[in-house]
Amino acid sequence: MSTHRPSYDVAILGSGIAGSTLGAVLARSGAKVLLVDAGTHPRFAVGESMIPQMIAWLQVLAERHDLPELEALADADTINEQVGNSFGRKRHFGFQLHRPGQEPDPAEGHQFVIPDALTSASHLFRQDSDAYLFHVAVRHGCDTRQRWRVRDIDLRDDGVTLTGTDGHVVGARYLVDASGFRSPLAEKLDLRERPARFRHHSRSLFTHMVGVRPFDDVVDVPEASRPAAPWHEGTLHHVFERGWFWVIPFDNHPRSRNPLCSVGVTLDPRLHPKPEDITPEEEFERLVRRFPAVRRQFEGARKVREWVSTGRLQYSSSKTVGRRWCLMSHAAGFLDPLYSRGMSNTFEIIHALAPRLLAALEDDDFGDERFRHVEELEQGLLDHNDTLVNCSFISFSHFRLWDAVFRVWGSGNTPGTLRINNALRAFRADRDPSVFDALEKAPHTGLWWPDSDAFKALLDTTARSCEEYEKGLVDGDTAADRILALVRESEAVSPGFGWKDVNQRFIHPDRRQMGEFLEWAAASPLTELSTIGRASLDALRGAQAAPDAAPGR
Incomplete structure (x- = not known):
């Protein structure tokens, strides 16, 4: 040295x-x-x-x-x-499927409301x-x-x-x-x-705008078909074949004084090549006009900064x-x-x-050697996300297949978060950082629920089914049926929130359902679930005895 x-x-x-x-x-x-x-x-x-x-x-x-x-x-x-x-406030992930020239079907919308027991997220x-x-x-x-x-x-x-x-x-x-x-x-x-090694391909257009209307105000939906939370209270994804718009409002929280809304669209350039004869703003307007409800949401909206138009994002x-x-x-x-x-x-x-x-x-x-896990984590986070996003873009052209992919994605989010919260509570109790080292000892580094073989198997089946649909080897219903059957059978997927029920597209776990989920997880034959469930259940009972405790503590 x-x-x-x-x-x-x-x-x-x-x-x-x-x-x-x-x-x-x-x-x-x-x-x-x-x-x-x-x-x-x-x-x-x-x-x-x-x-x-x-x-x-x-x-x-x-x-x-x-x-x-x-x-x-x-x-x-x-x-x-x-x-x-x-x-802004992010109460949910919201998804609405669109087809060119058609009003959106309320039966082809999804929403996953973030459980209050987990967090209060922001834009x-x-x-x-x-x-x-x-x-x-x-x-x-x-x-x-x-x-x-x-x-x-x-x-x-x-x-x-x-x-x-x-x-x-x-x-x-x-x-x-x-x-x-x-x-x-x-x-x-x-x-x-x-x-780039990824299977997924996309490019993007984005800016900030004022005057973007709440989607709730531009669609006429029967009360029985309305989502669990207003669309405007979360991150809204308008999905269509090989693409999606995002709408992320900053003005949807009582304490916010920000009139802006983050707006963008992401497109697979293999189906939606980048035009050379129009500006990014003109391209966005052309895309919006294809979908009547999206067009109404953006009527009168104005950009506050110049549009950014990218090449391939990956x-x-x-x-x-x-x-x-x-x-x-x-x-x-x-x-x-x-x-x-x-x-x-x-x-x-x-x-x-x-x-x-x-x-x-x-x-x-x-x-x-000291930094080997950092490399594995960075690459794993990208590769597993590539699998999920690639499946999603493939499935956007077939609602039942997209419905199946949505359920695979959503069902792993709560256990994936609870394992981190449990480690944090343990650290607060005795200040021993080895609880975080234990989180790294997982077989599927970078997966959002990395210690579950059962969930990894579910994702792998999803990937194979979507790729076979993309290649024309099976139709969309066959691919969807295969994934949904595994979702119903999988011991990694809770029956409580509605992930296994195709008639339930708006997932909104309340505190009672969260308690039932933890009871189910604690009794699971899967070690990765029973460990999460028992630790979280103990914390929940402690919080009920001390109601002023902060979420996640």
Whole structure:
């Protein structure tokens, strides 16, 4: 080792939600951190929809690393009180199938209302949430170099050197690239897989708008066919063959004063090639006109910033971790915003990376073996999401098949979140971080319920069935019947919420049903379920004895 010690322990490229959160975690534990960014805050970003697993990982980071400021993002009321009154509420994932030129059929809508017992999720107005996290990182000791573009990266056995376009040189013991698609480190080391290895293909158009009408106001639906919660109170997905629109309102919460709505569409370019003769705004308007109810929702709406039109969204990297460096989260790869996995993946990766990096700094040992799980996790999160999203895009052309895929996706969400919440409660009880190490000892790293062979088998059957439908080997009903039969038979799928009942498309677990789910899970012959159920049931009974206890505690 060189006797010359670099100025910083860790340099982080990118001061967005990923880089700033990691910087705050490391600096809070005593590391000397530099946050580097070619831009500055506040700034526009998409990826605004929170999910229960993301909030669970956020709470774990807050508790494990003594960063209570992170808790402000974990509740829809608190975030509008402590961060800014610009955030929406996400009560549900909502999906409505559309066909060109036709009114949507209420019987072809789905909704999964997030159980109140799990969390109160938000729609993040990213320019405010990211700036907040950046300032948290600075308060805990991170140095910053904003509007500074890296020209060259020199990786050596004893450290890392960054050279800016202005000639300024910075040294660090370790480099994390959290910058995103245009990763300087991925370019330097030629890490991008060309083409990306994923089966899924999509491109996107997106912006922020004002004047987007609540979908509830533009469709006339009989009361018996209305969803469990208003469409406007969650993240709405208008799905159609090989594509989907997103509608993410920031004005649907009583404390919010933000009139904006995040709007976008994601398309498979193999069916919807990118036109060369019209603007992105004109293309969006052309797409909207194909679907009468969607057209009504956007009548009179106006953009507040220029449209962004992308090429293929998917990119991947052959390697994400090396000696003294890590490509983190969206610098490593990206799939598709469907199911809002991006931020959840980011916080899970931070949780895996930060303790290992702090230990490496302490030991002055940056060997590959120490960070092997981070690589496996990053690649696994992308690959399993590729399987699910690819199945979804295939199934959008056949409602019963899409209905089956929806049930597979939804049925794994609650157990996948509860296992994290249980580990967090155990840590709060005795401050033993080994409970988090146990979470990593799972056979299907990166799956949203990674310790269940039964759930993995369900996903594998779903993938095979959808791919056979795509190739024309079976029709949509045959593929759907195969998946739905396994859903009904699977011991990993609860009978209580409605996942097994095709007549129930609006899933809205109340507290009574959550209690029944935990009773069922505790008695399950599947170890991964009975463990979750017993621990969660004990916590529920404790919360009932102390009704003021916070969710997840």
